Amino acid sequence: MVQSSRGYIPGLADHGRRALGLEFEAQVIAAYGRHLLVRDTDGTSHEARPFGRRVQAVCGDRVLCERDTHHGEIHVKSVLPRRSTLARATLRGSAEAIVANLDLLVTVFAPLPKPDPFIIDRYLCAASSAGMSALVVLNKADLIDAADPALDEWQTWLAAYRAAGYETLIVSSHSRQHLDALRALLAHRTSAFVGQSGVGKSSLIAALAPATDIATGTLDKTEEGRHTTTASRLFDLSEGGALIDSPGVRDYAPAIDSLxxxxxxxxxxxxxxxxxxxxxxxxxxxxxxxxxxxxxxxxxxxxxxxxxxxxxxxxxxxxxxxxxxxxx
Ligand SMILES: Nc1nc2c(ncn2[C@@H]2O[C@H](COP(=O)(O)OP(=O)(O)O)[C@@H](O)[C@H]2O)c(=O)[nH]1
Ligand SMILES: [Mg+2]
Ligand SMILES: [Zn+2]
The missing domain is CATH 1.10.40.50 (Probable gtpase engc; domain 3)
Structure with missing residues (x-):
């Protein structure tokens, strides 16, 4: 075994810290910038902070945490290897992880706000490039008038997505139309809902995982104490699997290097x-x-x-x- 320069055996020291409960593994279940909520293997949630700038933990990440007994804080020491990452390009063009360890990306659009299929395409490219499955959902079916000429256009988009190999669904979180079909596709997988602000991502998640609203403590409050939806949050599905709600976007650019x-x-x-x-x-x-x-x-x-x-x-x-x- 390698002796570290500080004279102790790292493996043993870590083992000791684990036995004392000072170091533990957890999953990030909410992330608001560098304010994190992590859930340990017993199911207990803790507020936590990344330890140092190098640690970039996002919702869905498995992380190694350490309890700072002195200040009573929990630090996220490192992010464990991810099985997939959904990333976006920052304004400076570098890649920034948004959510980790997804099996499925659910891209949502609706009659309102005015849909932009190019945004959907870019999310799908990121998902396919990262090895995740993806699903295209048209929500607010209750607002669709069968005589609306825009319906033909949306149907054309959906047909092209099916031809490319993606599953598609037309649902309504309000009337609950086809929510059972959606639920069946989500079971036992970790999925993130993405799409423009206002398409109904949070409403769909609330309709699918109603009893699992997690306490986020001070996480989803701004400095003035108001609630915001800018945090990514994970909700458990009763049948197994989880849904991650992500903040709405005006636009989405995939990280160029990860395509x-x-x-x-x-x-x-x-x-x-x-x-x-x-x-x-x-x-x-x-x-x-x-x-x-x-x-x-x-x-x-x-x-x-x-x-x-x-x-x-x-x-x-x-x-x-x-x-x-x-x-x-
Ligand atoms: N008519 C209709 N409105 C919906 C539906 N789902 C969500 N909405 C409304 O759309 C607005 C935005 O919903 P929200 O879930 O916050 O969207 P998000 O920004 O994508 O999370 C809210 O006023 C919802 O009540 C739906 O299925 N039908
Ligand atoms: Mg929302
Ligand atoms: Zn060619």
Whole structure:
């Protein structure tokens, strides 16, 4: 065993601290910036703070905590390896984790606020690139008028998502339409709900996990004591599994470096690309591009292809700006 420079055996010391309950494993069940709520293996929740700038814990993370007996505080010492990370690009272009250890990403849109399918696409790309399953949900079905011409457009979007391999559902948290079908897809998995502010993410979660409202202490209060929804929070499902509510967004940009470099996380592009003439085809103007041909022949949804091209341009510009060495 390696002797540390400070003269004690780290393994033994850790063991001792664990036996005394000073060090323990927990899961982050709410995160408001660096204010965390962690739940230990006994199911007890504790307010905690990351120990040092290096520790970047997000909702869903498994973490190693240490009790500071002197000040009565709990510190998150380290984040245990994640099985998946949903990340976003910050304004400066670097990757920032939003939620960790997800199995499924639930992207929600609604008749109101006015939906933007390109935001949905970008979430789906992040999910597919990170190896998670994803689901597209149209909420507020009770507001949909069958004669509304916009319904045709939404149906076209949903058909394209199904063709790409994603499951889709039309639900209502108010009328509870198709909530059982949604619940069946969520059981025994950890899922995060994402989408524009106001689409009904929190309402859906409240309808699906009603009895599990967790006490977040001072976490979801601002300095003035008002409640905010800017925290990510995890709710247990009675049948097993958990739902994570995330703050609503105006827009979402995936972390460029975490996108699958060839298809950018578009499953249908990935499939079609096996027919491209060049292995490094970017699926734009290249000769013999099976993806572009499929779009021209309407086997690939035109809007999804446009979405791919937009994301491709953004990604390539950012990779270019990072300079050589980081290029892929
Ligand atoms: N008509 C209708 N309104 C809904 C439904 N779900 C949520 N809402 C309303 O939409 C607004 C935003 O809901 P909220 O859950 O806070 O959205 P979030 O920002 O995505 O978490 C609230 O006024 C909800 O009452 C629904 O299924 N039908
Ligand atoms: Mg909300
Ligand atoms: Zn191609």
């Amino acid at each position: 699958e470099p060839h298809s950018l996380g578009f499953p249908e592009v990935d499939q079609l690309a096996t027919g491209c003439k060049f292995l490094d085809c970017r699926h734009l103007r290249e000769p013999g591009c099976a993806v572009r041909l499929a779009a021209e022949g309407h086997q690939l949804d035109a809007r999804r292809y446009e979405s791919y091209r937009r994301l491709r341009r953004i990604r390539d510009e950012l990779i270019e700006a990072q300079g050589p060495g980081k290029r892929s």
